[in-house]
Amino acid sequence: MSTASPASPSSAASPSVLSAPRTLATAARVLRQLRHDPRSIALMLLVPCVMLLLLRYVFDGSPGTFNNIGASLLGIFPLITMFLVTSIATLRERTSGTLERLLAMPLGKADLIVGYAIAFGTLAVIQSLLATGLALWVLGLDVIGSPWLLLLVALLDAILGTALGLFVSAFASSEFQAVQFMPAVIFPQLVLCGLFTARENMQPVLEKISNVLPMSYAVDGMNEVLRHPDITADFVRDVVIVAACALLVLALGAATLRRRTP
């Protein structure tokens, strides 16, 4: 009795596998909710562009610095934005009772999570297109590799951000707490990811810590594209690690969605 019963013979009603129509309906619903909130969309899309613009002229005298930081930031922005948006959105889903209602309906947990990932992933792609376009063609960011690879890493970062946000929202009981998870989860990664100084220059213990934080690989991936015309082995490693982390955290996030709650 304490756990969900095994699937009944009528498996048509069983939501154990991913259902494409339900997943897409969820993604469409999340985007529809956002559409009623144009200010949030504007902030999500414009803030990264404004930050890049700002940095470009802060480092007016040393374009090399802007080059390094700019490429890293193209990986960091989607992660942070999607982390914040997802943690608040899922928290609201939990506290408003809609999550309980959905889980009492024939909706699989995977439908919900993948639906969120698709919706916010779409938004992240638009955000990255704007930020990358601005950085490359207006601000003169000098990238040797293909801009498509930048976009690929940005998308994976966004999904990682979505996954982390979903996961930590389980540990927040208010939006106040959820926002505090941002400095707790994101800032240490930001400091250690190689944005401020190359990771190999850090104190060895910190370097080891940075080796196990996913944002380090998101930034490394961006820098590989920045410096190499082709896909390097390191780039492939970075992409695989970020994707694997995203999947792992998504699975952990799914485990925090309980049909039965105390």
Added chain:
Amino acid sequence: MMNFASGSATNGPDEAADPQSAAIRAADLTVVRGSREVIRGIDFAVPRGQITGLLGPSGCGKSTLMRSIMGTQAKVTGTLEVLGHPAGDAWLRSRIGYVTQAPSVYDDLTVRQNLDYFMAILDPGRAATDRRHEHVTRAIAEVDLDSHADVLAGNLSGGQRSRVSLAVALLGTPELLVLDEPTVGLDPVLRRDLWKLFSTIAEGGTTILVSSHVMDEAERCHRLLLMRDGELLADDTPDALRTRMDCATVEDAFLRLVDEANARQRIQQAQHDKESTR
């Protein structure tokens, strides 16, 4: 005051006596929340096609019982069968409509968008588009929100929002409706209309379990479950309850039952204290 108990003799008492045809059947049902036993080994059967009222003081375990029936409550022990399946079974998920006490709808979607989404979860796929549209339009009309169909749920009044939540539960063709205080905060006219709707739905064969602490609503149920402190005080028709307690109204009968239970508890407590001081 309306009383359906007499009018429903055709599908009423006989089925109620037969546990095989019960929509919900509980035996030795216990629920623990934290370190407290919120529901303490209760037994009951809710007959099909009737309105069963779940009554009791706030905090007596009504909502916990409803969540257990929905399969969203953890730490449930004993037997709890819903429509012949264990509570929480995946088979049940498209067959039960559920309204929680707080309206669970998306404030940043319109009424219609809310219903469209939940309907897409119940009956997905492109082939069902027309059917979904029909269901959504019908549900909006049933809760009398036609004129507000394109208003954001967050901009509605409290009563209107709880009706959106109720409309979600009416989507599809649920065999069982579990309604946790669906008429709280509604004006008398709306309450009367909703109860009319409930009895129409029940006449169509749907079972309704509805909690309330408004006692004139209790008179409109076919059957009543009276709860106090995690235990069942009574499981009877309103008529039988009034006769047994020799009261004019269900409210009086309920108050007398609660008073008697409180008195019994005080006596037990006093005896317990006496024994422990001895």
